[in-house]
Amino acid sequence: MKITIDGKVIEAKEGQSILEAALEADIFIPHLCSHPDLEAKGGCRLCSVEIAGQTGAVPACETKVRDGMEITVEGETASKVRKMAMELMLASHPADCTGCPKYGKCELQSMYQYMGVSPQGWRKKSRSVPNDDSNPLISHLFTRCVRCGRCIRACQELRGVKVLDYIKTPAGIRAGIPEGKSLAEAGCRFCGACIEVCPTGSIMDQVKIMKEERSYAENIVPCKSTCPAQIDIPRYIRYIKEGAFDKATAVVREKVPFPETLGSVCTHACEQQCKRGELNAPVSICKLKRAAAAGDSGAWKGHVRKDAATGKKAAVIGAGAAGLTAAYYLAKKGHDVTVFEKNEKAGGQCRYGIPAYRLPEEVLDREIQTMLEAGFALQTGSAAAAPKALLEQGYHVVLVAVGTHKGTKLPLEGNDLPGVYVNADFLKNARMGTPLPVGETVIVLGGGNVAYDCARTAVRLGAKKVHMICLESEAQMTATPDEIEEGRQEGILLHPSHTFHRIVGASHVQGVEIQKIEKFYFDENRKPVMELAEGSSQVIAADQVIFAVGQKPEGTDALGLALVHGAYIQADENLKTSMDGVFAAGDAVTGTKSVIEAVAGGRKAAEQIDLYLGGDGDISEVLLEQEVPSAYIGQSESFASLKRVEPAVREASDRTSDFCLVEQPMTCEQAQCEAQRCLQCDLRLHLHRTKLWNEYQGGV
Amino acid sequence: MRIVEKIRQLKESECIVDTLRSIVSENECVQCGKCVFGYEGVTQLQMILTDLTEKKARSTDLAQMQELCKMMSSQSLCETGEEIAQAVLEAADTYRADFEDHIAKKGCRAGVCRKFMTYHILADRCTGCGECMDACEEEAITGKAKFVHIIEQKECIQCGACMDACEEEAIVRAGTVKPRCPKRPVPCKRRD
Numbered sequence: 001m002k003i004t005i006d007g008k009v010i011e012a013k014e015g016q017s018i019l020e021a022a023l024e025a026d027i028f029i030p031h032l033c034s035h036p037d038l039e040a041k042g043g044c045r046l047c048s049v050e051i052a053g054q055t056g057a058v059p060a061c062e063t064k065v066r067d068g069m070e071i072t073v074e075g076e077t078a079s080k081v082r083k084m085a086m087e088l089m090l091a092s093h094p095a096d097c098t099g100c101p102k103y104g105k106c107e108l109q110s111m112y113q114y115m116g117v118s119p120q121g122w123r124k125k126s127r128s129v130p131n132d133d134s135n136p137l138i139s140h141l142f143t144r145c146v147r148c149g150r151c152i153r154a155c156q157e158l159r160g161v162k163v164l165d166y167i168k169t170p171a172g173i174r175a176g177i178p179e180g181k182s183l184a185e186a187g188c189r190f191c192g193a194c195i196e197v198c199p200t201g202s203i204m205d206q207v208k209i210m211k212e213e214r215s216y217a218e219n220i221v222p223c224k225s226t227c228p229a230q231i232d233i234p235r236y237i238r239y240i241k242e243g244a245f246d247k248a249t250a251v252v253r254e255k256v257p258f259p260e261t262l263g264s265v266c267t268h269a270c271e272q273q274c275k276r277g278e279l280n281a282p283v284s285i286c287k288l289k290r291a292a293a294a295g296d297s298g299a300w301k302g303h304v305r306k307d308a309a310t311g312k313k314a315a316v317i318g319a320g321a322a323g324l325t326a327a328y329y330l331a332k333k334g335h336d337v338t339v340f341e342k343n344e345k346a347g348g349q350c351r352y353g354i355p356a357y358r359l360p361e362e363v364l365d366r367e368i369q370t371m372l373e374a375g376f377a378l379q380t381g382s383a384a385a386a387p388k389a390l391l392e393q394g395y396h397v398v399l400v401a402v403g404t405h406k407g408t409k410l411p412l413e414g415n416d417l418p419g420v421y422v423n424a425d426f427l428k429n430a431r432m433g434t435p436l437p438v439g440e441t442v443i444v445l446g447g448g449n450v451a452y453d454c455a456r457t458a459v460r461l462g463a464k465k466v467h468m469i470c471l472e473s474e475a476q477m478t479a480t481p482d483e484i485e486e487g488r489q490e491g492i493l494l495h496p497s498h499t500f501h502r503i504v505g506a507s508h509v510q511g512v513e514i515q516k517i518e519k520f521y522f523d524e525n526r527k528p529v530m531e532l533a534e535g536s537s538q539v540i541a542a543d544q545v546i547f548a549v550g551q552k553p554e555g556t557d558a559l560g561l562a563l564v565h566g567a568y569i570q571a572d573e574n575l576k577t578s579m580d581g582v583f584a585a586g587d588a589v590t591g592t593k594s595v596i597e598a599v600a601g602g603r604k605a606a607e608q609i610d611l612y613l614g615g616d617g618d619i620s621e622v623l624l625e626q627e628v629p630s631a632y633i634g635q636s637e638s639f640a641s642l643k644r645v646e647p648a649v650r651e652a653s654d655r656t657s658d659f660c661l662v663e664q665p666m667t668c669e670q671a672q673c674e675a676q677r678c679l680q681c682d683l684r685l686h687l688h689r690t691k692l693w694n695e696y697q698g699g700v
Numbered sequence: 701m702r703i704v705e706k707i708r709q710l711k712e713s714e715c716i717v718d719t720l721r722s723i724v725s726e727n728e729c730v731q732c733g734k735c736v737f738g739y740e741g742v743t744q745l746q747m748i749l750t751d752l753t754e755k756k757a758r759s760t761d762l763a764q765m766q767e768l769c770k771m772m773s774s775q776s777l778c779e780t781g782e783e784i785a786q787a788v789l790e791a792a793d794t795y796r797a798d799f800e801d802h803i804a805k806k807g808c809r810a811g812v813c814r815k816f817m818t819y820h821i822l823a824d825r826c827t828g829c830g831e832c833m834d835a836c837e838e839e840a841i842t843g844k845a846k847f848v849h850i851i852e853q854k855e856c857i858q859c860g861a862c863m864d865a866c867e868e869e870a871i872v873r874a875g876t877v878k879p880r881c882p883k884r885p886v887p888c889k890r891r892d
Contacts, residue, residue: 045775121760121764123751125743149734173730173739
């Protein structure tokens with residue numbers, strides 16, 4: 001149907017309100033209490049208009065369109081209503097806009113500036129309420145509440161959580177939590193819809209979670225934005241909650257090719273950022289991924305991308321996480337890819353660095369096998385020719401992803417005594433079934449996750465006593481708290497804040513001399529300064545010493561590429577090396593990081609290489625149709641205190657005698673239960689963003 | 701009783717402005733908050749009427765109230781807002797002179813609005829006990845033992861505390877007609 005607004009004929013749909021039709025046609029009518037996702041109530045009267053043939057003004061949000069309707073927005077009566085309504089609101093609203101956190105983004109501010117209205121002439125009323133930051137994630141600044149009821153309608157009707165309502169206070173009526181409860185006590189699910197729809201600065205995200213370096217969407221869903229591969233975490237967790245494990249895996253697989261491996265070993269930086277952490281503990285994102293992948297039927301395979309052959313040949317050196325990921329996506333883009341792996345099997349650090357009790361051989365084998373279905377060649381047990389030679393052999397492009405497989409030793413007296421090992425050799429030999437000899441007592445030097453891998457491997461190889469010595473205090477150690485705790489259960493003796501002076505021994509390792517660090521800091525020249533506790537020097541006896549203080553690339557000097565910081569391959573932001581047609585990615589470029597960083601690096605390399613080969617650089621894949629999640633989440637008893645679900649873990653006494661899995665994947669029930677804890681922060685982004693007047697054509 | 705009835709049946713001893721002020725303060729709109737004209741409108745009426753009873757009116761108040769109430773009666777979300785607005789409009793019409801007296805700060809005809817009243821100590825009743833002096837926080841009362849006390853009208857804020865404190869009922873509130881009182885303390889006639 002057609003209606004006329006201020007003389008302009010626009011198309012309107014049956015059942016639409018005048019306001020909806022106008023805004024859709026890019027004609028601005030002031031409004032405040034209405035929101036595209038909420039039922040109109042007509043309380044603010046800012047959208048008052050006049051209709052030909054009718055006396056008086058009516059609210060445009062509550063008046064349905066009729067064919068041929070003639071509407072005047074700025075008629076005398078309507079303008080008078082609108083002006084007085086705004087003046088009345090401003091008369092009881094704090095005037096210090098510049099001191100408000102919503103300054104510049106506030107709908108009320110934008111609206112009164114558009115209308116050129118001030119509360120002059122009316123009596124001012126202060127309805128002051130102390131700001132409340134006592135709830136997790138959400139700040140309440142109800143002094144600025146204009147009683148539009150949007151947060152209440154969002155909480156009650158849209159979400160069905162029914163926490164917020166109009167409440168009576170000595171300072172007047174406002175939105176709030178009845179009965180003086182906290183949000184958690186009232187059953188809040190912390191979905192943030194109230195924040196999203198609040199037109200003023202009354203309900204805000206807590207300042208500490210809104211980081212300046214991140215975009216709005218990145219701040220709203222920090223798990224996803226923190227993931228190096230940008231996995232759509234809330235989306236897959238929602239599927240797990242519904243028991244749709246296949247769909248969940250499809251979501252994960254849209255970004256990463258090793259869901260179960262990552263579910264087992266990922267460093268899960270996402271969980272550090274999970275907003276649920278502000279309530280009690282973060283959602284167990286990593287373990288949920290593993291549970292979903294463990295129950296995967298492969299239904300996603302029906303949707304995989306396979307572009308037509310391009311006739312371009314790519315060589316990948318190194319079949320670790322980065323190399324395999326790049327090969328996988330390049331193959332999907334139609335390129336002819338061959339991966340060269342020096343070791344007997346593919347997998348890189350996942351195979352030779354991570355102990356089997358964390359990542360079993362069969363999981364890795366299965367996932368690599370699945371990747372090969374993308375159609376690329378894998379040559380193991382054969383060192384690749386140098387990049388230049390490969391290019392000469394007819395490859396159009398080469399990716400170097402050789403990782404960091406060489407353990408480093410510190411320049412310490414006695415570091416070449418028999419019985420001194422480095423992390424990479426020790427772990428690789430153990431993984432290959434040819435472990436290096438281990439005596440009664442082993443000392444591991446280092447405080448990261450790899451140091452724990454070494455220490456826990458030594459325990460499993462029969463060492464009776466394993467010491468770990470690191471410079472950092474326990475709080476500063478890079479090992480995850482889980483690792484530290486599991487190591488403690490397995491009897492590992494941790495000596496944090498200790499320096500090591502020398503390895504003692506004549507013809508074989510006999511021990512390490514260590515001393516307690518009292519203070520450790522960086523001076524004004526940013527040089528590290530260590531103050532030692534006098535008289536705390538001691539020698540810890542040991543049969544073997546394992547350096548776990550870092551790894552570096554091996555053999556990169558023979559590649560004919562420019563290197564940096566010693567053995568690392570120099571690559572620009574697009575992963576191009578010093579040689580045209582040669583790219584590099586993964587640990588060999590970034591230094592030892594994590595599997596997920598390597599996967600992200602592999603994806604980036606695939607994009608860049610595809611561009612180089614004349615493609616569009618788009619490796620995205622849709623393995624599952626996008627569904628719009630339900631806005632209604634309903635009530636959930638004691639939601640805020642739901643405990644994090646922990647999967648079954650073998651007892652320390654049992655698990656230290658073999659290399660079998662320490663931790664089982666969550667059962668389906670456990671996973672569904674844990675997934676319930678997700679706040680579904682992403683639902684907020686599905687709400688319509690309200691536009692300010694200057695974003696409408698008809699508004700300027 | 702409907703609001704309009706209450707206004708129509710106003711007694712001689714009741715002040716329309718003060719009655720309206722208390723009707724508005726008890727109105728349901730104060731407890732709701734769902735519409736701007738109902739909630740903020742009633743808030744404004746409350747503030748304006750309170751100022752009128754407290755001798756703090758502005759000359760434009762009557763016109764502004766009428767303007768506001770016309771808007772409230774057509775733009776409130778429910779009948780509660782309409783009803784109160786119409787009651788105010790009718791009252792302003794019927795008792796226009798009373799409103800104007802309050803606005804012009806001439807007085808409160810019914811003798812209800814305290815700020816328009818003065819307090820006086822009757823010489824024949826005062827025993828010079830000093831209780832009223834103790835009760836007056838403004839120190840607006842002068843006097844000494846066995847002498848009739850005097851209220852300094854310039855200092856008095858019409859709080860009425862002295863009247864409550866006086867057990868002899870020697871203190872009275874006066875509207876337009878004032879009692880004759882001594883200008884400075886004189887010996888008391890009453891000696892008990």
